[in-house]
Amino acid sequence: MSQPDHLFGVYNRAPIEVERGEGANLYTKDGRRFLDFVQGIATNGLGHANPILIDAMTKQAGKLWHVSNIFRIPDQEALAERLCDDSFADQVFFTNSGTEAVECALKLARKYHAAKGNPERIDIITFEGAFHGRTYAAVNAGGNDAYLTGFGPKLPGFVHLPFGDHEALKAAASAPTAAAILVEPVQGEGGTRAVPNQCLQGLRDLCDQYGLLLMFDEIQCGMGRTGKLWSYQWSDIEPDVLMTAKALGGGFPIGACLATRDAASGMVVGAHGSTFGGNPLAMAVGLAAYNELSKPETLEHVNDVSNYLRQQLQSLISTYGDVVEEVRGKGLLVGIKVKPVNREVMAMARDAGILIAGGSDNCVRLLPPLNVTLDEAREAIGLLEKTFIAAREKAKETA
Numbered sequence: 155m156s157q158p159d160h161l162f163g164v165y166n167r168a169p170i171e172v173e174r175g176e177g178a179n180l181y182t183k184d185g186r187r188f189l190d191f192v193q194g195i196a197t198n199g200l201g202h203a204n205p206i207l208i209d210a211m212t213k214q215a216g217k218l219w220h221v222s223n224i225f226r227i228p229d230q231e232a233l234a235e236r237l238c239d240d241s242f243a244d245q246v247f248f249t250n251s252g253t254e255a256v257e258c259a260l261k262l263a264r265k266y267h268a269a270k271g272n273p274e275r276i277d278i279i280t281f282e283g284a285f286h287g288r289t290y291a292a293v294n295a296g297g298n299d300a301y302l303t304g305f306g307p308k309l310p311g312f313v314h315l316p317f318g319d320h321e322a323l324k325a326a327a328s329a330p331t332a333a334a335i336l337v338e339p340v341q342g343e344g345g346t347r348a349v350p351n352q353c354l355q356g357l358r359d360l361c362d363q364y365g366l367l368l369m370f371d372e373i374q375c376g377m378g379r380t381g382k383l384w385s386y387q388w389s390d391i392e393p394d395v396l397m398t399a400k401a402l403g404g405g406f407p408i409g410a411c412l413a414t415r416d417a418a419s420g421m422v423v424g425a426h427g428s429t430f431g432g433n434p435l436a437m438a439v440g441l442a443a444y445n446e447l448s449k450p451e452t453l454e455h456v457n458d459v460s461n462y463l464r465q466q467l468q469s470l471i472s473t474y475g476d477v478v479e480e481v482r483g484k485g486l487l488v489g490i491k492v493k494p495v496n497r498e499v500m501a502m503a504r505d506a507g508i509l510i511a512g513g514s515d516n517c518v519r520l521l522p523p524l525n526v527t528l529d530e531a532r533e534a535i536g537l538l539e540k541t542f543i544a545a546r547e548k549a550k551e552t553a
C-alpha cells in the first residue's frame with residue numbers, strides 16, 4: 155500500500171484520505187462514510203465536530219490564543235479546579251500530549267524524593283505490556299523492546315516487572331532506590347487488560363509501606379472512558395499522581411499531570427515548564443469538553459452503551475468462536491482478542507464500513523465517542539458481524 159512520500163515512515167497508514175467528521179461518522183475525500191470507532195485513539199470523546207466544542211473554540215479564537223505561563227490564565231485555573239474537585243488531586247500541570255504528562259510525572263517522582271533528601275530514589279517500577287508514550291523517558295518507562303532498540307543505551311532507573319510476580323514486585327518496591335510505581339489501571343495499547351481491584355489495592359499498600367508514589371496513567375482509560383470519570387474510581391484506592399490526555403481536550407491536544415500537594419511538593423519554581431501547555435485556546439476547549447464529559451448523564455450513558463456492546467459481542471463469540479476469542483477492557487475501552495492477524499481484521503472491518511483500532515496481544519479495540527448512540531452501537535455490531543463472517547470465509551479459503 156502506498157505511503158506518503160514526504161512524511162517520516164513511522165506509521166503504517168490505512169488507505170483512506172479523511173476529509174470531515176460528524177459525531178461517530180468519518181467521511182473520506184472520495185465520499186465514503188465510515189462508522190468511526192477509533193476516534194483518534196479514544197481522543198474525540200464527544201465525537202467529531204461537536205457543536206459545543208466548535209463554539210468554545212471559535213469564541214476563544216477571536217479573543218486570545220496564547221500567552222505564556224508567566225501570566226495567570228483564568229481558564230487554566232478553572233479547569234485545574236474542576237479536575238481537583240473531581241479527583242484525589244490538589245494540583246495540576248498542563249501539557250500538550252499524553253507523553254508529556256508522563257514526563258512530568260516521572261520528573262515529579264524523582265524530584266519528590268530528592269526534595270525529601272533521598273536523591274538516590276529514582277526507580278520507576280512499571281509492568282509488562284505498558285504503554286506510556288514515545289518520548290525518550292516514556293519509552294524507557296514502557297519497556298517495550300520494539301520501541302527501545304536502536305535508540306542507544308536504555309535509561310537507568312526503570313524496573314519492568316511481569317504482572318502477578320509478587321516476590322519480584324516486593325523486592326523492587328522495597329529497594330532503597332525505589333521511587334514510584336507507574337501503571338495503567340486499564341491497559342490501552344498493551345492488550346486492553348483491566349488490572350483487578352485487589353491488585354490496585356496491593357500496589358497502594360506497597361507504596362504506603364515503602365514510601366513510593368503510586369502513579370496511574372489514565373491517558374486512555376480516564377476522562378469517562380470506563381464509565382467512571384477516572385478508572386481508579388472503580389476501586390477503593392486513590393493514586394498520588396495521575397496522568398490524563400487523549401479525551402481531555404475532546405480532540406484538541408491537551409494533557410495534564412494531576413497530583414496531591416505532597417506528591418507535587420518538589421515541583422517548585424523552575425523545576426518544570428512548557429511553552430504551550432495550558433494556553434488560553436486549549437483551556438477554553440478543555441473546559442467545554444470537561445463540562446460535557448464529566449456529567450453524570452455522560453458516564454451513565456457510557457455504562458449503558460458499553461453493557462449493550464459487551465452483551466452483543468459475547469453472543470458473537472458463541473457464533474464466531476473461530477474468529478473471536480475474548481472480549482476485554484472496561485466501559486467503552488473495548489478490547490477484542492481475535493484469532494486471525496488483528497491487522498487483517500481491521501482491514502476487513504474497514505471494508506465492512508467500520509473503523510477499529512489495533513492493540514498488542516492480537517487485539518482490536520473499539521473506542522467509540524462517549525456520546526455514541528445505541529443505534530450507532532447496533533450498527534457497529536452488525537458491521538462487526540459482517541467482518542467476522544468475512545474473516546471466517548478468508549480462513550476457509552486459505553485452509
Ligand SMILES: *Cc1c(COP(=O)(O)O)cnc(C)c1O
Nearest residue numbers: 251252253285286287342373374
Ligand atoms: C496515548 C497514550 C500515551 C501517550 O500519549 P500521546 O498523547 O500520544 O503522547 C501514554 N499513555 C497511554 C496509556 C496512552 O494511551
